[in-house]
Amino acid sequence: MPVPLVDVRAQYERLIPQILERFQAVLESGTLILGPNVQAFEEEAAAYLGVPKTVGVANGTDALVLVLDALEIGAGDEVICPSFTFYATAEAIMRTGATPVFADIDPVSLNVDPEDVAAKVTERTRAIMPVHLFGRRADLAALTPLGIPIIEDAAQAFGAQGVATTGVASTFSFFPTKNLFALGDGGLVAATDEELAERVRMLRFHGSRDKKTFLYVGTNSRLDELQAAALRLFLGELDGWNRARREAAARYAELGLGEFCELPEDEPGHVYHMYVVRTPERGRLAEALSAARIANASYYVTPTHLQPALKQFGHEEGFLPETEKASRENLALPMWAGIPAEIQERVVSVVREASTVGAAAS
Numbered sequence: 001m002p003v004p005l006v007d008v009r010a011q012y013e014r015l016i017p018q019i020l021e022r023f024q025a026v027l028e029s030g031t032l033i034l035g036p037n038v039q040a041f042e043e044e045a046a047a048y049l050g051v052p053k054t055v056g057v058a059n060g061t062d063a064l065v066l067v068l069d070a071l072e073i074g075a076g077d078e079v080i081c082p083s084f085t086f087y088a089t090a091e092a093i094m095r096t097g098a099t100p101v102f103a104d105i106d107p108v109s110l111n112v113d114p115e116d117v118a119a120k121v122t123e124r125t126r127a128i129m130p131v132h133l134f135g136r137r138a139d140l141a142a143l144t145p146l147g148i149p150i151i152e153d154a155a156q157a158f159g160a161q162g163v164a165t166t167g168v169a170s171t172f173s174f175f176p177t178k179n180l181f182a183l184g185d186g187g188l189v190a191a192t193d194e195e196l197a198e199r200v201r202m203l204r205f206h207g208s209r210d211k212k213t214f215l216y217v218g219t220n221s222r223l224d225e226l227q228a229a230a231l232r233l234f235l236g237e238l239d240g241w242n243r244a245r246r247e248a249a250a251r252y253a254e255l256g257l258g259e260f261c262e263l264p265e266d267e268p269g270h271v272y273h274m275y276v277v278r279t280p281e282r283g284r285l286a287e288a289l290s291a292a293r294i295a296n297a298s299y300y301v302t303p304t305h306l307q308p309a310l311k312q313f314g315h316e317e318g319f320l321p322e323t324e325k326a327s328r329e330n331l332a333l334p335m336w337a338g339i340p341a342e343i344q345e346r347v348v349s350v351v352r353e354a355s356t357v358g359a360a361a362s
């Protein structure tokens with residue numbers, strides 16, 4: 001049996017009867033968009049995250065754009081963000097007409113390096129958008145003293161300790177591989193600033209509060225009732241899922257994986273959205289894993305600043321050395337809530353064999 005990188009189905013399989021029960025209730029209600037489940041989920045998510053308000057939206061990319069729009073960030077403005085992240089982070093900034101200014105990363109946490117962020121602040125900087133990459137919190141305590149609004153891209157970190165309570169707003173994606181997921185697309189904006197949340201709430205529905213008077217140029221970006229019904233159920237499972245991910249990460253370490261590559265540094269509250277190791281031998285290990293039919297992935301192989309869509313900014317290779325190094329060395333191994341120990345043992349034994357053979361050959 002081939003091993004997937006993430007087995008989404010294994011995580012929700014035992015919940016299918018409860019999901020269907022909730023779907024049945026939604027179908028019988030006849031309310032399919034922005035109904036009582038969305039409202040209840042927004043309240044439950046706010047309580048979970050420890051923020052006053054959240055707003056359900058269509059996906060995590062819209063969540064980012066809506067926050068930037070609500071802050072009236074656009075042409076002529078700069079937003080500092082990492083390049084070592086999913087493309088949507090900088091894309092959202094560019095969608096508003098603003099310029100993404102890239103900060104390099106810390107090689108251990110893989111999150112933005114606060115010193116490089118500070119070095120890139122100009123009089124045009126309107127916001128800093130750190131990403132809590134792979135489920136690990138970015139160093140917000142070091143960014144706060146800069147006195148610039150922080151927008152947390154928390155798409156990969158629902159449930160990670162200390163996420164969403166620092167930034168003016170934080171954004172989440174419920175794409176099915178994320179820690180908290182929907183059965184399709186979904187997203188959320190969590191705001192510590194209630195006025196900002198209210199503005200996002202209007203912008204997700206054409207800039208209107210009452211569907212008659214249109215105050216802003218908004219968009220249509222709503223969360224469905226069916227998705228919200230599933231999300232309410234899954235929110236109750238999330239801590240258990242994240243605990244299971246932490247146990248799986250600990251097991252990789254116990255199995256001795258650290259002899260062959262650099263393991264992600266553990267810290268309390270890290271929720272391991274992905275399990276990403278580093279090794280200069282990535283090519284050899286990836287090949288051996290694929291040959292053993294074990295899925296693996298290398299993230300952000302072309303980091304955002306070197307993507308064709310950003311060629312007008314003229315970034316060249318060497319601009320962000322730690323980002324570019326991480327792009328060459330990272331390797332994601334199978335990880336999900338409830339991944340069987342036997343699978344992890346197979347992964348480690350394939351890595352061990354490839355490393356030993358490689359060492360003998362060189």
Ligand SMILES: *Cc1c(COP(=O)(O)O)cnc(C)c1O
Binds near residue numbers: 088153155156174
């Ligand atoms: C997944 C993700 C997004 C985008 O979320 P979608 O729901 O797919 O639009 C944005 N930023 C990061 C860091 C992500 O991982």
